[in-house]
Amino acid sequence: MRILLIEDEPRLSEALTYILKKNKYGVDTAYDGETGQAMAETGVYDLIILDRMLPRKEGVILLKELRSQGIKTPVLLLTAKDSIQDRIEGLDAGADDYLVKPFSTDELLARLRALGRRRSNPQIQDEQLTVAGLTLKPLHCELTIENETVKLTLKESLLLELFMRHPGQVITKEQILDRVWGLDSEVEANNVEIYVHYLRKKLNSPKVKIETVRGIGYCFKEEPNVS
Numbered sequence: 001m002r003i004l005l006i007e008d009e010p011r012l013s014e015a016l017t018y019i020l021k022k023n024k025y026g027v028d029t030a031y032d033g034e035t036g037q038a039m040a041e042t043g044v045y046d047l048i049i050l051d052r053m054l055p056r057k058e059g060v061i062l063l064k065e066l067r068s069q070g071i072k073t074p075v076l077l078l079t080a081k082d083s084i085q086d087r088i089e090g091l092d093a094g095a096d097d098y099l100v101k102p103f104s105t106d107e108l109l110a111r112l113r114a115l116g117r118r119r120s121n122p123q124i125q126d127e128q129l130t131v132a133g134l135t136l137k138p139l140h141c142e143l144t145i146e147n148e149t150v151k152l153t154l155k156e157s158l159l160l161e162l163f164m165r166h167p168g169q170v171i172t173k174e175q176i177l178d179r180v181w182g183l184d185s186e187v188e189a190n191n192v193e194i195y196v197h198y199l200r201k202k203l204n205s206p207k208v209k210i211e212t213v214r215g216i217g218y219c220f221k222e223e224p225n226v227s
Contacts, residue, residue: 002026002178004045006036008054019105033057040066044175045073052079060093067094074115129164132207132222150202159195163220172217
């Protein structure tokens with residue numbers, strides 16, 4: 001599971017990064033609101049830990065803007081403010097949970113586990129993704145192309161879901177390994193190439209392509225002027 005930590009206080013950011021990595025989370029860090037928002041907008045994170053008081057963009061404003069863009073990544077809001085009104089404001093802005101500083105490591109990890117369970121609820125994941133005439137049911141590993149259903153393996157389905165959630169965006173091999181195989185997997189980058197090859201064969205549609213971006217990863221694109 002990959003977490004985006006947006007925290008401007010260097011010592012706290014360093015301590016949280018250490019704790020999260022020790023507990024097998026992948027962590028990327030940002031130290032101000034504008035940088036954090038740009039990273040959050042990539043959509044590659046499973047959870048966001050967001051400090052309320054940030055330079056360059058306040059946490060609640062950042063959160064409102066993410067939610068207005070349709071970004072639904074679970075957010076744990078960190079704050080030194082403990083009034084009822086502050087909590088209401090944070091939750092109304094779109095926070096999924098609220099943790100007041102100072103807090104214990106055990107409580108932080110428990111809240112992250114709870115948010116992770118909420119995110120992995122099958123009722124939330126039982127949805128359809130549609131791009132350029134392709135429809136994917138992630139929970140069932142089923143792809144429909146022009147009314148024909150194609151069964152995918154779990155890894156193929158996870159890979160295609162990642163591409164379809166980010167059409168037109170370059171996805172690195174490292175991001176694919178993390179999201180499809182997991183942070184602690186010993187799978188190598190050539191496995192990504194193999195599964196992209198499998199997926200290209202199963203897609204077999206003139207309307208989309210998985211383009212190789214040399215030295216970086218892949219980009220899932222709709223082909224123009226294809227009816």
